[in-house]
Amino acid sequence: MSAPVLAVEGLQVALPPGADRPLALAGVSLALRKGEILCLVGESGSGKSMMAGAVMRLLPPAVRVASGAIRLDGEDLLAASEAEMRRVRGARIAMIFQEPMTALNPLRSIGDQIGEMFRTHTALSAAETEARTLALLEEVRIPDPRAALRAFPHELSGGQRQRAMIAMALALEPEVLIADEPTTALDVTTQAQILALIRDLQHRHGTAVLFITHDFGVVAEIADRIAVLRQGALVEEGPAAEVLNRPQHPYTRTLIAAVPPLAPPPAATRPEAPPILVVDRLSKTYRRAGLFRRGGRETRAVADVSLALPKGGTLGIVGESGSGKSTLARLILRLLDPDGGAIHLDGLDLARLSHRAMRREAWRVQMVFQDPYASLNPRRRAGELVAQGPMLHGVPRAEAMARARELFELVGLRPDAMDRFPHEFSGGQRQRIGLARALALRPEVLVADEAVSALDVSVQAQVLRLLAELRDRLGLSLLFITHDLRVAAQICDRIAVMRHGVVVEEGRAAEVFGAPQHDYTRALLASVPGRGWTPPTLPAEAQETA
Amino acid sequence: MQAFRRYLRNPAAVLGLLLLLLVIGVALAAPLLYPEDPLDLAGRPLQWPGANPRFPLGTDPSGRDIAAQVFHGARVTLLIGAVATLVSLGIGILAGALAGYHGGWVDDALMRVTEAFQILPSFLLLLVLVAVFGSDLATVTLAIGLVSWPATARLTRAEFLSLRSREFVQACRTLGMGDARIIFREILPNALPPVIVYAGVVMATAILLESALAFLNLSDPNVASWGNLIGAGRGVLRTQWYVSAIPGVAILVAVLAVSLVGQGLNDALNPRLKAAA
Numbered sequence A: 001m002s003a004p005v006l007a008v009e010g011l012q013v014a015l016p017p018g019a020d021r022p023l024a025l026a027g028v029s030l031a032l033r034k035g036e037i038l039c040l041v042g043e044s045g046s047g048k049s050m051m052a053g054a055v056m057r058l059l060p061p062a063v064r065v066a067s068g069a070i071r072l073d074g075e076d077l078l079a080a081s082e083a084e085m086r087r088v089r090g091a092r093i094a095m096i097f098q099e100p101m102t103a104l105n106p107l108r109s110i111g112d113q114i115g116e117m118f119r120t121h122t123a124l125s126a127a128e129t130e131a132r133t134l135a136l137l138e139e140v141r142i143p144d145p146r147a148a149l150r151a152f153p154h155e156l157s158g159g160q161r162q163r164a165m166i167a168m169a170l171a172l173e174p175e176v177l178i179a180d181e182p183t184t185a186l187d188v189t190t191q192a193q194i195l196a197l198i199r200d201l202q203h204r205h206g207t208a209v210l211f212i213t214h215d216f217g218v219v220a221e222i223a224d225r226i227a228v229l230r231q232g233a234l235v236e237e238g239p240a241a242e243v244l245n246r247p248q249h250p251y252t253r254t255l256i257a258a259v260p261p262l263a264p265p266p267a268a269t270r271p272e273a274p275p276i277l278v279v280d281r282l283s284k285t286y287r288r289a290g291l292f293r294r295g296g297r298e299t300r301a302v303a304d305v306s307l308a309l310p311k312g313g314t315l316g317i318v319g320e321s322g323s324g325k326s327t328l329a330r331l332i333l334r335l336l337d338p339d340g341g342a343i344h345l346d347g348l349d350l351a352r353l354s355h356r357a358m359r360r361e362a363w364r365v366q367m368v369f370q371d372p373y374a375s376l377n378p379r380r381r382a383g384e385l386v387a388q389g390p391m392l393h394g395v396p397r398a399e400a401m402a403r404a405r406e407l408f409e410l411v412g413l414r415p416d417a418m419d420r421f422p423h424e425f426s427g428g429q430r431q432r433i434g435l436a437r438a439l440a441l442r443p444e445v446l447v448a449d450e451a452v453s454a455l456d457v458s459v460q461a462q463v464l465r466l467l468a469e470l471r472d473r474l475g476l477s478l479l480f481i482t483h484d485l486r487v488a489a490q491i492c493d494r495i496a497v498m499r500h501g502v503v504v505e506e507g508r509a510a511e512v513f514g515a516p517q518h519d520y521t522r523a524l525l526a527s528v529p530g531r532g533w534t535p536p537t538l539p540a541e542a543q544e545t546a
Numbered sequence B: 001m002q003a004f005r006r007y008l009r010n011p012a013a014v015l016g017l018l019l020l021l022l023v024i025g026v027a028l029a030a031p032l033l034y035p036e037d038p039l040d041l042a043g044r045p046l047q048w049p050g051a052n053p054r055f056p057l058g059t060d061p062s063g064r065d066i067a068a069q070v071f072h073g074a075r076v077t078l079l080i081g082a083v084a085t086l087v088s089l090g091i092g093i094l095a096g097a098l099a100g101y102h103g104g105w106v107d108d109a110l111m112r113v114t115e116a117f118q119i120l121p122s123f124l125l126l127l128v129l130v131a132v133f134g135s136d137l138a139t140v141t142l143a144i145g146l147v148s149w150p151a152t153a154r155l156t157r158a159e160f161l162s163l164r165s166r167e168f169v170q171a172c173r174t175l176g177m178g179d180a181r182i183i184f185r186e187i188l189p190n191a192l193p194p195v196i197v198y199a200g201v202v203m204a205t206a207i208l209l210e211s212a213l214a215f216l217n218l219s220d221p222n223v224a225s226w227g228n229l230i231g232a233g234r235g236v237l238r239t240q241w242y243v244s245a246i247p248g249v250a251i252l253v254a255v256l257a258v259s260l261v262g263q264g265l266n267d268a269l270n271p272r273l274k275a276a277a
Helices: A048-056 A082-088 A110-121 A126-139 A145-150 A158-170 A188-205 A216-222 A240-245 A250-258 A325-332 A355-364 A382-392 A397-410 A415-419 A427-439 A457-474 A485-491 A509-514 A519-527 B002-008 B011-033 B066-102 B104-119 B122-133 B137-147 B150-164 B167-174 B179-215 B226-236 B242-269 B271-276
Strands: A006-014 A023-032 A037-041 A064-072 A093-096 A176-180 A208-213 A225-230 A233-239 A275-288 A297-310 A314-318 A340-345 A365-368 A445-449 A477-482 A494-499 A502-508
Touching (some): A023 A208, A037 A188, A037 A216, A048 A176, A048 A208, A158 A188, A225 A250, A297 A314, A297 A325, A297 A494, A314 A325, A325 A445, A355 A365, A457 A485, A477 A485, A494 A519, A502 A509, B002 B242, B066 B104, B066 B179, B066 B242, B122 B137, B179 B226
Parallel strands (some): A176 A208, A445 A477
Antiparallel strands (some): A006 A023, A006 A064
């Protein structure tokens, strides 16, 4: 076994006083060898990004390395001077970030920014720099590399930007590449391409890759070895197949047990109920008016969409960003006004109601939002947030508060938490408050718009279970919008696949997953990271509470 | 509570608070220490401070007690500053909130009006208003409020623009909440902190505007304001400079106090900005 390129020994990173724990990393040791991809996995707050920051010496202010060593080819980086570190960064250790739009300078062309690497670290002439840059863009398979050279970041798609970032990172053939959640902000089909690209380039150049991610699907796709971080401590490390299929540590077991398998639920045996919600040829076009009607742009966000949600059932709407799925949800709630079409709810056409009338009928359809941080008014107490809806519809305050108390218990929160403010809850708890708020009006249809996407995987599983349980107990009909096919497979009995504002395929979940008809559905399914890996069924040990 | 503790840790902000309390104390003490009308003749005109123990700060060209005018002037100044600020905030918040929340043509219309006010030098507009509507205390105060709201409106609008797209606002709409309630009960409390901080600037400007008006003898001559006193001393500026200098210092202290408190509030409410600086 060759000596490690990058060795981290007993690394301790101290957080400023007042943080939730004293050490972001508490004595972590890792070894990264030439030509391997080591996946560093952990939930939010595990300290995995601090690891990248410590290696690059790019930690946030007030966070510092307390003890340990970071050796690059045997040489301790912690002892290196600032000038020496500048020669290491980019040339010997390169980094790719999560959000390529913010990692690139919007005012400079792609070619100029990649060329910067050569100008900073080498003495190449301008012509040579351009030739090398072009070769790099060809290597990362950007369509039309010559045009990309002159393009500005906003002119490229997310995937193309990430390719440009990778080109920049590989410019000087670094020994180590650190990739911090490089595909998290991308759509699944793009994510699959970028993962394949990283894998391919790593093979050809023999680069050692430290790949930081929270997603076990991605891990299964790319890792040679896996290290699992929890609260700044390394709990398990080993070859990918070992950790994925025979996890040893209880924490790794819970994490893996929480990864939803890609298998659809068994085809429902009960007969399908008549629909409660029927969406008929619903349309919404966004117009951006230009000055004097010039340069105006039209986007058909939702184009003649027809769907039916069976009473008591769950209809999943899946699609990538820009597919119009969130617009569709907002149309059904009349947060946006449709341009045409009808929304029949139990015989009532919501699309035709005036705003005033819609406010009266608002209780019928309720929504759980994506962002557990932005969806609760930070200045209202949790109990008030839940009681607000019924009070608006004429329920006296005392009764509304009593109902809120019941709902808190129903969604698994302690009723004495009603007096607390949203920032005092964790992400999963906030999502439970959002759910209680939606249920307080006793809706007929519940719309969940990416309701579990912002949550860590273990919390995600709990919230999903809760949703399914409440749906069955309260006889709710659920419209479940998500970009994540694994999550959709968990809870939906029907699936509609959307692309560019159009439903391309709709049917029973088992059929859509088992025998997809449309090319796009097949492409989506083929792009799900780690589809070749079925999470082992493990005895659930530690049941955490969100 | 945490913000209050952060405030107290900032020496400049504490100094501002002490100065503001001093000005308020002076205003409260005025009727006790100087129960008579401060604009009554009190003695021989233009006595230097300290020359006559009855007039510790001397007398002005009309023989009125400067100390009495400074004490009573604190009341007038604080009153004008506070009321003008309230007027300005009221108009500004209403215009900004409606423009930011509704967008579209409401926003366009309100912002064009705001710009119409902004492109006129505010003092010039104030002179016109006072020239047309007269210069009693109420009119002057209203006029000052009326010329100083555009910046508040822009600030409020910017806050509303970013808050209205937040999911909690959409959540309120899905509950069936009406627009007025969403604007004033849900969004406004979240938009207020920067506006309250800015109120310090508005108040300091209001005090200066009133002084400038009074210096030009265009403010209400029947009240003992600091600006009026400066105006009274204008003719004897080279020989009896203290007549203008004493109320000048008072204005300096009041404006400094209000500005420091505003800045201190800003740092206390937005600790992250401070740390980044």
